[in-house]
Each structure stands twice: as C-alpha cells, then as structure tokens.
Amino acid sequence: MLDAALASRLSAVLPPAAFLDAPEATRPYECDGLTLFRERPGAVLLPQTEAQVVAILKICHEARVPVVPRGAGTGLSGGALPHADGVVLSLARFNRILSIDPLARTAVVQPGVRNLAISEAAAAYGLYYAPDPSSQIACSIGGNVAENSGGVHCLKYGLTVHNVRRVRGVLVTGDIVEFGNDALDAPGYDLLALVHGSEGLLAVITEITVKLCPKPPLAQCVLAAFDDVEKAGAAVAAIIGAGIVPAGLEMMDQRATRAVEDFVHAGYPLAAAAVLLVESDGTPEEVAHEIAEVSRVLTSAGATEIRISKDERQRLLFWSGRKAAFPAVGRISPDYYCIDGTIPRAALPLVLRKIEAWSAEYGLACANVFHAGDGNLHPLILFDANRAGEAERTIAFGDRILALCIEVGGTITGEHGVGVEKLTSMCAQFGQDELACFLAIKSAFDPSGLLNPGKAVPTLARCAEIGGMHVHHGALPHADLPRF
Amino acid sequence: MTADVVAEWQDRIRAAAAARTPLAIVGGGTKAFYGNPTAGELLDTRACAGIVDYEPTELVLVARAGTPLAEIEQRLADAGQMLAFEPPHFGPGATLGGVVAAGLSGPRRPWGGAVRDLVLGLSVVDGHGTLLRFGGRVMKNVAGFDATRLMVGALGTLGVITEVALKCLPVPRCDATRAFECGADAAIQMTNDWSARGLPLSATCYWRGTLAVRLSGAEPAVVQAMRTLGGTSVDNATSFWASVREQTHDFFADGARTGDALWRLSVGATSPHAGLGGEQLIEWGGALRWLWQPSSIDAATVRQRAAQAHGHATLFRGSDAVRVAHGTFAPLPAPLHAIHERLKATFDPARILNRDRLYAGL
Numbered sequence: 080m081l082d083a084a085l086a087s088r089l090s091a092v093l094p095p096a097a098f099l100d101a102p103e104a105t106r107p108y109e110c111d112g113l114t115l116f117r118e119r120p121g122a123v124l125l126p127q128t129e130a131q132v133v134a135i136l137k138i139c140h141e142a143r144v145p146v147v148p149r150g151a152g153t154g155l156s157g158g159a160l161p162h163a164d165g166v167v168l169s170l171a172r173f174n175r176i177l178s179i180d181p182l183a184r185t186a187v188v189q190p191g192v193r194n195l196a197i198s199e200a201a202a203a204y205g206l207y208y209a210p211d212p213s214s215q216i217a218c219s220i221g222g223n224v225a226e227n228s229g230g231v232h233c234l235k236y237g238l239t240v241h242n243v244r245r246v247r248g249v250l251v252t253g254d255i256v257e258f259g260n261d262a263l264d265a266p267g268y269d270l271l272a273l274v275h276g277s278e279g280l281l282a283v284i285t286e287i288t289v290k291l292c293p294k295p296p297l298a299q300c301v302l303a304a305f306d307d308v309e310k311a312g313a314a315v316a317a318i319i320g321a322g323i324v325p326a327g328l329e330m331m332d333q334r335a336t337r338a339v340e341d342f343v344h345a346g347y348p349l350a351a352a353a354v355l356l357v358e359s360d361g362t363p364e365e366v367a368h369e370i371a372e373v374s375r376v377l378t379s380a381g382a383t384e385i386r387i388s389k390d391e392r393q394r395l396l397f398w399s400g401r402k403a404a405f406p407a408v409g410r411i412s413p414d415y416y417c418i419d420g421t422i423p424r425a426a427l428p429l430v431l432r433k434i435e436a437w438s439a440e441y442g443l444a445c446a447n448v449f450h451a452g453d454g455n456l457h458p459l460i461l462f463d464a465n466r467a468g469e470a471e472r473t474i475a476f477g478d479r480i481l482a483l484c485i486e487v488g489g490t491i492t493g494e495h496g497v498g499v500e501k502l503t504s505m506c507a508q509f510g511q512d513e514l515a516c517f518l519a520i521k522s523a524f525d526p527s528g529l530l531n532p533g534k535a536v537p538t539l540a541r542c543a544e545i546g547g548m549h550v551h552h553g554a555l556p557h558a559d560l561p562r563f
Numbered sequence: 564m565t566a567d568v569v570a571e572w573q574d575r576i577r578a579a580a581a582a583r584t585p586l587a588i589v590g591g592g593t594k595a596f597y598g599n600p601t602a603g604e605l606l607d608t609r610a611c612a613g614i615v616d617y618e619p620t621e622l623v624l625v626a627r628a629g630t631p632l633a634e635i636e637q638r639l640a641d642a643g644q645m646l647a648f649e650p651p652h653f654g655p656g657a658t659l660g661g662v663v664a665a666g667l668s669g670p671r672r673p674w675g676g677a678v679r680d681l682v683l684g685l686s687v688v689d690g691h692g693t694l695l696r697f698g699g700r701v702m703k704n705v706a707g708f709d710a711t712r713l714m715v716g717a718l719g720t721l722g723v724i725t726e727v728a729l730k731c732l733p734v735p736r737c738d739a740t741r742a743f744e745c746g747a748d749a750a751i752q753m754t755n756d757w758s759a760r761g762l763p764l765s766a767t768c769y770w771r772g773t774l775a776v777r778l779s780g781a782e783p784a785v786v787q788a789m790r791t792l793g794g795t796s797v798d799n800a801t802s803f804w805a806s807v808r809e810q811t812h813d814f815f816a817d818g819a820r821t822g823d824a825l826w827r828l829s830v831g832a833t834s835p836h837a838g839l840g841g842e843q844l845i846e847w848g849g850a851l852r853w854l855w856q857p858s859s860i861d862a863a864t865v866r867q868r869a870a871q872a873h874g875h876a877t878l879f880r881g882s883d884a885v886r887v888a889h890g891t892f893a894p895l896p897a898p899l900h901a902i903h904e905r906l907k908a909t910f911d912p913a914r915i916l917n918r919d920r921l922y923a924g925l
C-alpha cells in the first residue's frame with residue numbers, strides 16, 4: 080500500500096470511487112492476460128479526464144512513485160503487470176468516441192474505447208477501423224497503440240502504427256504532447272511511430288485519432304485443406320509470390336482445427352494436416368477475380384480440398400474457429416502458452432517441422448494457429464502447470480522456438496510485445512549497443528524512469544548476467560526466467 | 564568490401580566526434596535543397612552500394628544505402644513489384660539512403676503508405692561511430708522501440724544509414740487516369756468522397772481547374788471505377804504523374820523561375836482551398852498542398868494557416884538565406900523539442916552529423 084499522505088493526495092485529485100487500494104478491489108488488476116505473473120499494486124487509479132491524469136503524474140513524479148498504465152488488461156506479455164511500490168493508472172474510464180469525420184475518414188477516440196466499438200460506431204458511415212486483434216471485443220485502442228497490435232486483416236491493411244494519425248499523451252512530468260496530427264506526416268522525428276509498441280514506457284496516451292477505411296462491399300473466404308503442413312506453408316509463399324495480397328491469410332494445424340471444431344462446429348476438414356483461410360475483399364468483380372486466382376494457386380500447391388464461402392454466414396463460420404482458437408485450446412488443456420515469433424515466410428516449412436520434432440522431444444503437444452501471411456507464428460504449447468517440470472519444459476520449448484525465429488532472421492515478438500515475459504529473449508535478439516539505445520530512448524521521454532519501469536527493455540546488467548548477448552545458431556541459454 | 568566501407572565510416576565518425584568536426588552526409592545530392600543548410604566534411608554514401616537480397620515471394624528487398632534508387636526500381640519492376648510509396652528522385656543519382664533519410668513519399672502515399680510505413684529495418688552508424696541494427700526483414704516486429712522509423716525523415720541527424728530492408732508490393736495489374744474540370748473545393752470534396760466510398764484511387768492532382776485522378780488495382784475494379792467516375796482520358800498519364808512526383812510539372816517549373824519560395828503544406832485532407840494563402844497544386848486527396856510564396860512572406864503566417872488546417876508547413880524550396888531565417892520545418896512545441904534534443908544527444912552528442920539540417924541546434 081502507498082503511504083497515507085500520498086494516498087490522500089492522489090485521491091484528492093480523483094472523483095469518488097476512483098482510488099482503489101483495498102486488496103479485494105485491486106485484485107483484478109494483479110495481472111494482465113499473462114496470468115503467470117502477478118503483483119499487488121500500491122493502488123489503482125481510475126481517472127476520467129486528462130487533467131486528472133496530469134495531476135496524478137505530477138504527484139507521482141514528485142514523489143518518485145512508479146506508474147503502470149493499463150488499458151483493458153488483455154496484454155499477453157505482462158506489460159500491465161503492476162509494480163509493487165507503484166500505482167496502476169487505468170484508462171478504462173476514458174471510454175468515449177469523441178468524433179467521427181466520415182469525409183476525412185478519421186475518428187477521435189479516448190484510449191479506453193474498445194477496438195471493436197470503433198468499427199461499430201463507424202459502421203453507420205460505411206467505414207471501419209482495420210486492425211482487428213482477436214481480442215478486439217475486449218482490448219482497448221490505447222493498449223493497441225502501446226503494443227502496436229496486429230490482427231487478421233493487417234496483411235493488407237497494416238498494423239496499428241499504419242492506422243493511427245495522431246496520439247495525444249501526457250509525459251511523466253505532466254506535460255501534454257501530441258505526436259502526429261490530422262495530416263499525413265508531422266515535422267521532426269517520427270515520435271508517433273516511436274510511441275507505437277512503447278508498452279506504456281514513454282507517455283500515457285489520452286487521445287487517439289485513427290484512420291478509418293471504407294467497408295469493402297464484399298468479403299469472401301477460401302478454406303483450403305492440406306495433407307501436409309509444409310505444403311500449406313509453401314502455399315502461403317506461393318500466394319504472395321503470385322502478386323496477391325489477400326485481406327487475410329491464416330493457418331491452423333490439425334491439433335488446432337480439432338480443438339476448435341469441438342468448440343465451434345464449423346465443419347473443418349479434420350483429416351487435414353493443415354487448413355488455410357484466405358480472405359478476399361473488394362467489389363464483387365474484384366473478389367471473384369481474386370478468389371479464382373487464389374484457388375488456382377492453392378490447387379497447384381497441392382490443396383486436397385477447397386471451399387469458398389457462399390454467403391456472409393458461411394464466411395463467419397469459416398473464421399469462427401480461427402477467432403476462437405485460444406479459448407478452444409484452453410478447453411482441451413489445463414494451461415497453454417502462446418508464443419509470438421515472426422519469421423520470413425520462406426522459413427515456414429522449416430520452422431514448422433522443427434516445432435513438430437521438439438514437441439515430441441519435450442513431450443508437450445503444440446497447436447499452431449497463426450497469421451501465416453505475415454509469418455507471425457502463434458504456437459500454443461499445451462501443458463499442465465500442476466504437473467512437476469511441465470512449466471519448465473514449456474518455457475524451454477518456447478525459448479527454443481524464439482531462438483529459432485531469431486536464427487532464421489525473424490523476431491521474438493510480432494505483436495504481443497516484450498512486457499516482462501520476453502526480457503531475456505531481448506538479450507538474444509539485440510546486442511548491447513542497440514539495447515543501450517532503447518534505454519536512452521526511454522530516458523529521452525522519461526528521464527526519471529517512472530513510467531512502467533522494468534518492462535520492454537532489459538537492463539544491460541540482466542543480459543550480462545545471463546551471458547546472452549546476441550546469441551547465434553539457436554544457442555539461447557535457458558536461463559531460469561523469473562516467472563516460475 | 565562493404566564491411567570495410569562501413570568500418571571506415573565508423574573510424575571516420577569516431578575521429579570526427581573526437582575533433583567535433585561536422586560531417587555532411589551525401590548520396591546522389593539530389594535532395595541537397597531540402598532541409599536547413601548544413602556545413603561539414605563530405606561523407607559520400609555511394610561507396611556503400613548494392614542490392615544485398617531480394618526475394619519477391621517475401622516482398623522484401625534489402626539494399627545498401629548508396630544503391631541508386633533507379634537500380635532498385637528497375638530490379639523490382641523486373642519482378643512485377645514496386646515501392647508503394649513512389650518516392651521522388653529529384654534528379655539522377657538519387658540513392659536509397661537519401662530516400663529514407665528525407666522520408667519523402669510520392670503521389671501514391673495516401674493509399675500505398677509512406678516511406679516509414681514500408682521500411683522494415685535498417686542499419687545505421689550513429690554519431691559515436693557505433694553500428695546499430697534495428698528492425699529486421701519481417702512484416703511484424705514489436706521487439707524494442709521502433710528506432711527504424713525514427714531514422715526515416717531524420718535527415719541523417721541521428722546516424723548514417725548503411726543498409727535498409729523495405730517491404731515491396733506487387734505492381735497493380737491495371738492503371739487508368741481520368742480528368743475532371745472543377746473548382747478546387749469541389750476537387751477536394753470529390754476525392755475524399757471517392758476515397759470514402761472505397762474507389763481504387765492511387766493518386767490525385769488538382770491545379771487550375773483540372774483534377775486528375777489515377778485509379779489502380781485489379782482490372783475489374785479499375786474498369787468499374789472508371790464507369791462510376793466518368794471524366795475524360797488523359798494522354799501520357801505516366802509522364803504526367805512523373806512530372807508531379809519529380810516537380811517538373813508546369814506549376815513547379817513556372818514558380819521556380821520567379822525566385823519565390825515553395826511551401827509544402829501537409830494538412831487535413833478536407834481543409835478548404837481558401838485560407839492557405841493562394842493558388843495551390845493539390846495532391847494526396849487534399850492532404851498535400853504546394854504553394855509558391857514570395858521569399859519576403861512572413862513564414863509564421865504560412866505556418867499558422869497550415870496549423871489551422873490541422874497540419875504543418877515546410878519551406879520546401881528557397882534560398883539558403885530564407886531557409887536559415889525561417890527554418891525549413893515548423894517549430895516544435897517545447898516538450899517535443901526537448902525530446903528531440905535528448906534523442907540527438909543520445910545518438911550524436913558531438914552534433915557532427917548533418918548539424919542543423921532538421922532544426923537549428925540539433
């Protein structure tokens with residue numbers, strides 16, 4: 080708990096019931112979507128206005144109290160994990176869509192607005208917000224900016240960073256800043272890009288202008304079955320190589336389709352080793368044209384079955400399993416651990432083959448569900464934390480996958496962020512010089528180091544300790560991670 | 564060989580930092596007019612050239628900074644791909660490093676993305692002489708802060724770019740350009756309306772009563788859009804769009820002869836034509852306005868008008884004296900300027916790299 084004087088100063092700037100410090104009240108804030116890490120915060124603050132955020136930050140800055148910004152708490156890397164000596168600053172009450180400009184195709188929203196709510200509000204104008212994380216019914220747009228989140232449609236429409244024009248925020252000192260504007264660029268360094276994926280370390284986001292896209296008149300989905308995972312991987316490269324950039328290009332392996340089929344009853348071909356979902360959108364003519372091309376490529380890549388959605392109901396049915404993959408896997412296994420590496424598409428067959436081999440080696444089942452078009456893998460390692468040694472083996476397996484991602488020229492996180500989870504892997508992906516730059520960028524915004532300390536960038540001491548500087552050839556040290 | 568060049572730059576930068584000798588980073592020199600005047604010993608990036616890797620099915624091209632832009636564009640065209648941000652060359656000899664450092668995008672920008680949207684990773688030698696690698700070759704990467712995009716448009720003030728990985732895209736199967744006679748505000752209204760309706764626009768240019776619109780995409784989409792829009796056909800559309808991109812179009816050529824200064828106003832796309840200070844050439848569906856103004860004009864006034872249109876004004880072309888007097892780029896609010904200073908102090912504490920080119924003092 081915070082000291083009494085500080086607690087009363089903070090509650091004085093907040094509306095009633097917006098300062099929580101009773102253990103039962105702060106418990107829901109002990110973790111984010113990565114439940115393996117938990118911490119009791121000193122207090123949870125729920126401001127409603129930017130002036131209150133400014134006041135909170137000024138008080139905390141003066142008192143040298145760490146501040147952990149939080150959106151909806153769906154993050155998967157522990158980015159919103161509380162600091163024991165600090166406060167959680169929840170933006171949940173910043174939940175208003177301030178304006179929509181249908182002609183300019185922009186919306187001004189508060190950070191606590193749910194991702195999907197933007198598209199729902201824009202639908203009246205035939206517009207939508209393109210990036211669509213699977214968590215879109217719950218996650219906040221502020222969290223999306225802080226993580227630079229992606230989704231199924233990002234292959235064609237870009238990530239969060241490509242769909243945000245302006246971010247307004249408050250620095251730890253209480254200074255209000257704006258990155259970007261209503262135009263298509265801004266003078267000076269691209270701080271708008273820098274704040275994307277900054278995991279709450281640079282500024283507290285209080286307002287966002289997003290770009291909206293016209294809703295395509297038609298979307299259709301092709302479901303293709305393959306008797307071999309590597310063939311499916313090669314088909315992905317073949318589609319891109321044919322000059323087609325589909326609206327979505329996702330893959331599920333057999334373990335995943337079997338898990339989701341029990342859950343959603345979408346009629347997936349369960350005998351298939353892998354299933355690809357390829358979405359096409361645009362005018363009916365465009366879609367017909369693209370679907371024909373995609374089908375041709377899939378056939379010559381060895382698809383054993385191709386289904387084309389006949390109507391919107393069936394399209395959504397095809398997607399239902401992909402969207403519900405996480406909860407479905409959650410039903411068949413007591414615990415699962417989601418890996419988020421990205422690799423060059425050409426490495427897909429190799430990486431999938433290795434994951435399969437390691438799955439046998441570690442005795443841990445692994446379901447693959449991922450953004451294949453972007454090369455963004457989400458192997459879900461199934462385990463039971465109550466069984467001795469399984470959690471440790473899971474971590475070792477996961478680390479090995481991430482090391483492989485680095486080795487083939489990829490990255491340890493495509494969209495879920497580093498948080499506290501991947502701090503050790505950061506030591507493998509980056510050299511000391513790059514890490515020192517990241518730390519310096521952090522202090523350029525927050526010299527006091529009070530905004531979400533200990534996240535996203537490991538200290539150089541940590542990397543030195545594990546001896547994990549820039550490891551090549553997959554020789555990532557399996558140092559004990561702090562979470563177990 | 565290239566490793567040697569980079570090592571040589573590192574040594575040179577270390578020595579320059581120790582001696583506080585400013586360096587002027589130059590590729591083809593095609594964008595020397597852009598930014599504040601900077602003085603220093605020449606560091607020619609063209610010694611570090613060549614396409615390192617290009618895999619069309621990955622949609623990724625990796626090339627060294629001194630590689631001629633024309634060479635890259637040719638290589639991509641041979642494989643049916645392109646740089647979707649359609650960068651201006653502004654003269655023969657433009658290099659990739661210059662394109663990325665200047666961060667300027669061409670007519671396709673509102674629909675195809677900006678330079679920063681398509682840069683996946685890069686290597687840079689900072690003002691300490693340290694070689695840093697940021698980002699990578701993959702489409703999605705959120706490990707570490709986005710220092711890659713930080714370098715785009717930084718005009719070399721944070722480091723000398725040595726290598727860049729770019730996302731490439733397939734060339735649209737079909738292109739068509741249509742022309743419409745209308746007033747400026749009608750052009751702004753129409754282009755925004757068409758974009759909102761999802762028509763496959765890929766460039767717009769309005770000047771003196773004529774709006775030209777390029778449509779790009781799959782053939783059925785372009786054919787149908789042409790039917791919807793009407794308009795008249797345009798001869799030599801390819802060279803027309805090149806003249807807009809390269810600023811050889813009459814609007815630019817005529818203005819250049821007057822000795823006036825060329826302003827680039829990047830504004831909210833629906834901002835009215837009036838109130839920005841005179842006749843404009845309008846690109847980017849209304850979001851980019853080019854404007855000639857006498858060199859004697861009060862720069863603050865131009866900038867204030869752009870700010871009222873929710874954007875900013877850049878003194879794009881003008882004499883050295885004018886750019887020194889007014890600064891090329893709109894001044895930043897104090898907290899943002901302080902962040903810029905701290906970033907500069909991190910990457911180039913001796914302030915040797917392209918000193919003052921972005922902002923005086925950086």
Ligand SMILES: Cc1cc2nc3c(=O)[nH]c(=O)nc-3n(C[C@H](O)[C@H](O)[C@H](O)COP(=O)(O)OP(=O)(O)OC[C@H]3O[C@@H](n4cnc5c(N)ncnc54)[C@H](O)[C@@H]3O)c2cc1C
Nearest residue numbers: 150151152153154158213219221222223225228229279284
């Ligand atoms: C079932 C499930 C599916 C998912 N699918 C996807 C997916 O497809 N793609 C994807 O990219 N992610 C996915 N995620 C991860 C997660 O939903 C995203 O990272 C999301 O953007 C987090 O938003 P949030 O509001 O929950 O943020 P939180 O978890 O509350 O916070 C995330 C980070 O952002 C910071 N932050 C939050 N709000 C602010 C603010 N206003 N100012 C400054 N910093 C802030 C926090 O400090 C923290 O570091 C999924 C998660 C779950 C549980």
